């Protein structure tokens with residue numbers, strides 16, 4: 001499986017939280033290469049791979065399948081579309097962006113912006129209710145627009161993945177198409193070794209870990225390894241000390257704690273030891289920001305031990321994030337090594 005091909009294919013298939021169906025079907029097709037036991041439940045994709053022995057711990061590899069986005073909430077008399085946010089959008093980076101509106105047919109829209117020389121408070125990011133989407137229609141076409149767009153239709157950034165210099169890539173939803181690609185590549189390697197594990201691509205993580213909560217109760221994992229993306233705030237090195245959180249190009253990010261979870265110390269120690277033995281580049285997340293599906297697995301069924309492995313990505317929750325393919329490789333190498341190490345160190 002080619003990392004860039006899988007990553008781009010998943011990232012360019014829209015999956016705004018609550019409307020993940022198309023990406024869920026695509027991921028299910030990938031997983032069917034390794035097992036017949038794949039199902040799409042709601043928009044959660046669940047696969048059981050290998051033969052689980054009763055005495056072995058049940059290991060779950062998780063990546064959320066959804067992405068942040070928007071939803072149509074109103075059509076104005078002037079023929080503009082009003083939108084609401086699904087998940088935490090970076091509002092500073094919205095104006096002028098091109099959008100895909102998934103109505104009865106797909107439309108392209110542009111987020112309207114007042115020219116800077118007419119704006120008095122240009123430094124302030126717009127509130128979501130101050131934003132209007134221009135589809136080209138006006139008051140004269142409003143009735144026609146209403147036939148295509150229904151309130152509740154999902155909206156995503158119109159960004160296609162592209163390669164940058166130095167092994168880096170750009171796309172709109174590496175949070176969390178990178179996590180999904182890492183799990184798929186790990187699944188390929190682990191299935192070849194005949195390892196037993198469960199894969200969950202969870203729905204609606206960005207709006208409250210909802211798919212993971214629902215599936216966690218049923219799957220009853222002993223250990224859950226969560227692959228997600230996290231903020232690399234590593235741009236302004238120099239004179240003043242900044243909190244980078246993590247750094248691009250420095251490998252897989254291991255979380256100690258975040259807004260929802262204190263991660264399992266024994267799994268963290270095992271991850272660091274295993275990474276050292278296998279020569280996998282890792283770094284710690286230097287902040288307690290954000291949160292992952294781990295919070296759901298810690299609180300579901302008997303409470304799984306959790307390990308968070310994240311991709312250091314720049315500009316997440318915007319139209320164009322940037323990732324380093326070598327960091328994604330480090331994420332799936334570590335996920336694979338941990339799936340083996342948890343069985344062997346149980």
Ligand SMILES: [Zn+2]
Nearest residue numbers: 175176228229
């Ligand atoms: Zn995420």
